[in-house]
Amino acid sequence: MAQASAPMAAATPARDLGRDLAGLALILAAGLAGYWLFPDNLSFLTRLISVALLVLSLDLIVGYCGIASLGQAALYGAGAYAAGIACLNGVTEPFLLILIGAAAGAVTGLLMGTVMLRAHGLPQLVLSIAIVQLLHEAANKAAWLTGGSDGLAGMVPAPLFGLFEFDLWGRAAYLFGLGLLVAVFVALKLLVRSPFGMVCRGLKEDPLRVSALGISAFPVLLRMFVISGAVAGMGGALGAISTQVVGLDSVSFELSANALVMLVLGGLGNLYGALIGTVVFMAVEHVVAAIDPFHWMTLVGALLIAIVLFAPRGLSGTLDEAARILARRPRRAGP
Amino acid sequence: MNPAAASPVFAVAHLSKSFGGLKVNHDVSIAMAPGERLALIGPNGAGKTTFVNLVTGRIRPSAGTVRLGDEDITRLGAVARVRRGLVRTFQVTRLFPDMTPEEHVVMAILQRQGRATRILARFHGAGAAADEAADILATLGLTEVARRKVVEIAYGQQRLLEIAIAMAQRPKVLLLDEPAAGVPSTDTPLIERALERLPASLAVLMIEHDMDLVFRFARRVTVLAAGELIFQGLPADVARDDRVREAYLGSYAHAGR
Numbered sequence A: 001m002a003q004a005s006a007p008m009a010a011a012t013p014a015r016d017l018g019r020d021l022a023g024l025a026l027i028l029a030a031g032l033a034g035y036w037l038f039p040d041n042l043s044f045l046t047r048l049i050s051v052a053l054l055v056l057s058l059d060l061i062v063g064y065c066g067i068a069s070l071g072q073a074a075l076y077g078a079g080a081y082a083a084g085i086a087c088l089n090g091v092t093e094p095f096l097l098i099l100i101g102a103a104a105g106a107v108t109g110l111l112m113g114t115v116m117l118r119a120h121g122l123p124q125l126v127l128s129i130a131i132v133q134l135l136h137e138a139a140n141k142a143a144w145l146t147g148g149s150d151g152l153a154g155m156v157p158a159p160l161f162g163l164f165e166f167d168l169w170g171r172a173a174y175l176f177g178l179g180l181l182v183a184v185f186v187a188l189k190l191l192v193r194s195p196f197g198m199v200c201r202g203l204k205e206d207p208l209r210v211s212a213l214g215i216s217a218f219p220v221l222l223r224m225f226v227i228s229g230a231v232a233g234m235g236g237a238l239g240a241i242s243t244q245v246v247g248l249d250s251v252s253f254e255l256s257a258n259a260l261v262m263l264v265l266g267g268l269g270n271l272y273g274a275l276i277g278t279v280v281f282m283a284v285e286h287v288v289a290a291i292d293p294f295h296w297m298t299l300v301g302a303l304l305i306a307i308v309l310f311a312p313r314g315l316s317g318t319l320d321e322a323a324r325i326l327a328r329r330p331r332r333a334g335p
Numbered sequence B: 001m002n003p004a005a006a007s008p009v010f011a012v013a014h015l016s017k018s019f020g021g022l023k024v025n026h027d028v029s030i031a032m033a034p035g036e037r038l039a040l041i042g043p044n045g046a047g048k049t050t051f052v053n054l055v056t057g058r059i060r061p062s063a064g065t066v067r068l069g070d071e072d073i074t075r076l077g078a079v080a081r082v083r084r085g086l087v088r089t090f091q092v093t094r095l096f097p098d099m100t101p102e103e104h105v106v107m108a109i110l111q112r113q114g115r116a117t118r119i120l121a122r123f124h125g126a127g128a129a130a131d132e133a134a135d136i137l138a139t140l141g142l143t144e145v146a147r148r149k150v151v152e153i154a155y156g157q158q159r160l161l162e163i164a165i166a167m168a169q170r171p172k173v174l175l176l177d178e179p180a181a182g183v184p185s186t187d188t189p190l191i192e193r194a195l196e197r198l199p200a201s202l203a204v205l206m207i208e209h210d211m212d213l214v215f216r217f218a219r220r221v222t223v224l225a226a227g228e229l230i231f232q233g234l235p236a237d238v239a240r241d242d243r244v245r246e247a248y249l250g251s252y253a254h255a256g257r
């Protein structure tokens, strides 16, 4: 034990704030760079933001609470369908549609949490799959409401602030999505640094210690499911607004599993990993699938195996490690 | 003989538990008065930790009752018992590996104040709680490592942190499960200093193998052997008791083989 060395490592609030501001600036810069560099791909980039919200919501459950879920798209799909149905019924204000998506996701999160928190471990994971499959089937059957296997189409959201149309090039939708993502990210950073967020981390690391402190796990975890649902629901609503269609794929096991892959790829439990994983996964999918639609999953598979074997903390964890090594080197080189 | 009989703050009566055919606790009764300093000793495997697990609600007894103050808490869950002031430490540390000692203690303080699960607040920089945490950590000599992750600090310091957390919880009854085990002997004075700083009205039960510590701490000693209480009395009398000597000799004879 090197106890003589000065207490470094552990985060101080001031350093955390600095890092968060830098991270936020980076997200904004990357987002705006995307806007200037890929003006023809804005609809893809908006879909990416919508999925990033889903993966962020999954990080709250998996990365901060330690609950594995393969059914997160249940929450995303609830938001997408709620916003889509509302829009077709005359509620076209985009901010209101996002709120409707958040509410639908939150309610679904409440139900999903109530069911999933009855179990632990593998049975819990199976429950998450069962829930998303059930909702998928329900959306398929209730064709009068959801359009069944054809899905919903023809939503026309009102112009943003009454000024900017959601046009074919998707500029308004993209900037709207980017603003939403940044706002949600700031809120989630505050959330995970709150006493509540620390208790969630505690529940992930040792639930018995948490109960010995006199804290009940269930209400805490259930609240996190509701918050996660709201975030995923906003992602779904953004997808509905920007693509102007909602299909059964938005409430599918496949999307849920992909979200988990993106999260593991990027790294759990720091929110940045969720964003990095989404960008890498979807960029690879977008580029490689265009060249060779049959083999892009092979590449993602190989990438994932490499990450799990050589960088178990994901891309974000590896970047963090690299930054720390680089920051330490000058000091080591000293006398 | 039993000073706790009058108005106990903590009273366990006829507690029993078997694992398979093994009676790990059999008809155990212990009462404690406010301010009491009681040691629970006994050979390895006597059932001491199981006793703590039973009374704190981690496992269910097959018979017996547990009372805290005026209330029968036998049927309450583990969390509810903690909230009523029955707090334990763990023989094998149960800590959050990726959190710092400071964060552990602050969380315990916030929970005591009913603020532990607030969303619209910041965990760090909670002024008064941070000051109190610093004070408790200083008592246990943990200031140096207060902001390191628990995985990075020595095991002995992790044991001291267990005590720091319990102090932050401000219990009515505190059950310490071998607080000195794994702590280097140079650091045991830190434990004694922490014990001295506990409120005089707090009832403390300490499980401990270090007899020097037991004799300095306890005014009453209880001996558990093979799940049964075989002695309750003054520390001075315990070494002279025939059944106690037999129990310890028996266990050492087994251990020697």
Ligand SMILES: Nc1ncnc2c1ncn2[C@@H]1O[C@H](COP(=O)(O)OP(=O)(O)OP(=O)(O)O)[C@@H](O)[C@H]1O
Binding pocket: B019, B024, B042, B043, B044, B045, B046, B047, B048, B049, B050, B051, B091
């Ligand atoms: N969950 C369990 N299932 C089965 N047997 C158990 C369980 N917990 C404890 N035991 C057994 O019960 C007996 C008492 O264990 P306990 O941990 O209470 O002893 P102890 O007095 O705390 O010993 P030590 O001084 O070594 O800590 C031991 O024989 C142990 O193997």
Ligand SMILES: [Mg+2]
Binding pocket: B048, B049, B050, B091, B177
């Ligand atoms: Mg024990």
